[in-house]
Amino acid sequence: MSPPSSGTDRSRELGRPSDTRAAGVAERFDDASGPVDDLEYGVVTPPVLVIGAGAAGARVAIELAESGVDPLVIGKRDHGDAHTTWAAGGVNAALGSLDEADDWTIHAADTLNEGHHLNDPEAVELTAREMPARIRELDEWGMDLDRTADGKINQRYFGAQSYRRTCFVGDRTGEAMLETLIDRAQELEVPYRENVMITRLLSDGERVSGAVGFDVESGRGLVFRSNHVVLAAGGFSAVYERHSSRDDENNGDAQALALEAGASLLDLEFVQFHPTGMVGERYGEEWDGRLVTEAVRGEGGRLYNAEGERFMERYSPDQMELDARDVVARAIGREIEDGRGTEYGGVYLDISHRDGDYVRERLPRMVERFESLGVDITEEPIEVAPTAHYTMGGVDVDFRTGETGVDGLYAVGETVAGVHGANRLGGNSLAETVAIGKLVGEHVADALEAGDTDPELTDDQRAVTEREFQALESLADADGDVAPRTLLAALRELMWDHAGILRDEDELRDGLERLAALRERTADLGVAGDRTSKSFEYAVDLSFSLTVAETMLQMALERTESRGAHHRTDYPETDKEWRTNLVVSAEDGELAIRRRGVGEPSRSVQEALEEGYELDYHHLE
Incomplete structure (x- = not known):
């Protein structure tokens, strides 16, 4: 297998007729134009604009289309090439295929426990309650879900879940889900x-x-004139040096856009470091941080340090490798820090004790990837280390509607905060996209009014638009000595060093000082005048990433406790007084942070919490 594919390669791999489809759609819109210093721009007027073409955006669009609305979905890459495809291990739904005792209330309880009870309980319950129907819907639409011998949708263990609840398509679940959603969208x-x-x-x-x-x-x-805009453009894990995204994705676009537009952000201090990313020094820098799916551990993979110790016995003797992601990531980090890591700075993940044919059947992509790198995972271990993977924080929304507090602006998917609290339960990212995506689509369809079908661009809006194009022109013409990619790399190193798995006040404050110095260096950017270059794109990414990085550092400094994925070595305990969300808004050019209380779950979910359900890892032994 080649290194992680470019957008064009992925589009072809998924078989999407990208060029012809895009051209056909463009003819459906009134594509007027206007001059800005000889720059021509198109004006497109959809009733609903969906920004982001992954699973969340696709599910919103499908619901709109089924309601008779003709939305426009736009993506940063070729169609079918979205970060959804990197979510490999599975998607949660309490079907009870293998464990009949499981139900949606236990799924919700597991989610709240994993989120250290900072989750929005209503959002959690909406997701857990909706998911059995959403999985059956995907099955009806053709998603090739793995089956049990008696034909039920199969389910596997995932970390910190009380039962086998994670539905899957081998180890390519996200890709299979996105293919299914795109096929359905194309039918519509x-x-x-x-x-x-x-x-x-x-x-x-x-x-x-x-x-x-x-x-x-x-x-x-391009200017898209619409009274209803849905942000579904992902998270911001790529502000870190080691991350599981591609470098030109998950840079905080959606969060920065929303903040500038007047929306609030929530809990940005919570960033999930997945325990098992690939180690670049061992496999090549192009693979550094790429995800080794949790399904490897879900199917029985074991973690060992360089001394051959199965070290999770020290940290979590009951749940072992399938404890919460934050627990396993910190354990690996501590083993490496204490000198028990490999020569390349990782630990070993080993599934060779399982039958080789079983591994090849359940983890075909992992087998293929490592075979291309000279490693047979059915016979030998692989080297892994934590990698920034998912951002629990994001735009503050009402989950019943997707509303952000700015009229006509909605958000969904990894763009938002609330479902996952302080740490995400594995398998819930894909679940949220389709469960909440459907509800947001329903609400937006109901919110449309007659004047929304073909909105005009007013003089004031045209003036703002042209000022933005002039700013982009100036950015493209920047002729300084510093490449945008250089500053992005410096920012990612800064965030890894000062706001990584372990944090303290001194490091966070130093990070803010270094960030201010980085901002000053942007005055000397060199882009070379080409708006189609990666350099120009990276310059735009940099502006988003700087905004989100500063916000996250400020919020991490504000939260003086350790909870979930936010671990302060100077405040190592969880503080019950800090069971509160942090909300940030931009006021007069400054960040304003305030606290907000967390709601309580319904009686049925509270009963499930009181029952104390918990995974018994040793079922796998």
Whole structure:
């Protein structure tokens, strides 16, 4: 297998007719244009604009189309090439295929426990309650879910879950889900435009009226005039040096856009470091941090240090390798820090004790990937270390509607905060996309009014649009000595060093000082005048990442306790007084942080919590 594919390669791999489909859709819109210093820009007027073409955006669009609305979905890459495809291990739904005692209330209880009770209980319950129906829906739409011998949808163990609840398609579940959603969207003739990057939302702080961006292939400016905009553009794990995303994805676009538009952000201090990322020094820098799916541990994989000790026996003797991700990641980090790591800075993950044919059947992508690197995982261990993987924090929304507090602006998926609390339960990211995506689609369809079908671009909106294009022109013409990618690399190193798995006040404050110095260096950016270059795209990414990194550092400094994925070595205990969310907004150009109390679960979920359900790892032995 080659290194992680480019957007074009992934689009072809999924068999998406990207060029012809995109061209056909473009003809359906009134594509007017106007000059800005000789820059032509297109004006597109969909009733609903969905920014992000992964599972969350696709599920919103499907619901809109089934309700008779014709949305436009735009993506930063070729259609079918979204971060959803990297979620390999599975998707949660309390079907009870193998463990009949499981139900949605226990799924919700596990989610709240894993989130250290900072989750929005209503969001958790909506997700858990919806998921059995959403999985059966995906099954009906053709998702090739693994089956038991008697034909039921199969389920596997995932970390910190009380029962086998994770449905899967080998170790390519996210890719299979996205293929299924795209096929359904194409059946409904949902329009999309690919290779479009949004740089600004049209908003007066109270109401959104569209978005401004550019075509990354042609460099042409685009303005999307719409009274209803759905942000589904992912998270911000790529602000870290070791991360499981590609470098040009998950840079905080959605969160920075929402904050600038007048929305609030929630709990950005909670970033999940997946325990098992690939070790670049062993497998090549292009693979550094790429995810080794939790399914390897879910199928019985064991962790060993360089001394041959199965070290999770020290940290979690009951749940072992299937304890919560934050627990396992910190355990690995501690083994490496204490000198018991490999020469390449990792630990060993070994599934060779399982039958080779079983491993090849259940983990085909992992087998293929490591075979291409000269490693047979059915016979020998692989080297892994923690990697920034998922961001629990994001835009603050009402989960019943997706509303952000800015009229007409909605958000869904990893873009938002609330379902996962302080740490995400493995298998819940894909679940949230389709469970909440359907509900948001329903609400937006109901919210449409007659004037939303073909909104006009007002003079004021045109003026804001043209100022944004002028700013992009100036950025493209920047002729300084510092490459945007250099500053992005420096930012990622800063965040890894100062806001990684272990944090303290001194490191966080130093990180903020270094961040301020990085901002000053942006005055000397060199982009070379080409709006189709990666350098220009990285310059735009940098602006988003700087905003999100500063917000996250400030919120991590504010939370003086350890909870879930946020571990303060100077405040190592969980403080019951800190069972509160942190909400941040931009006020007069400054970040304003406030606390907000957390709600309580329903009686039925509280009863499930009181029962104390817990995974018995030794079922796997």
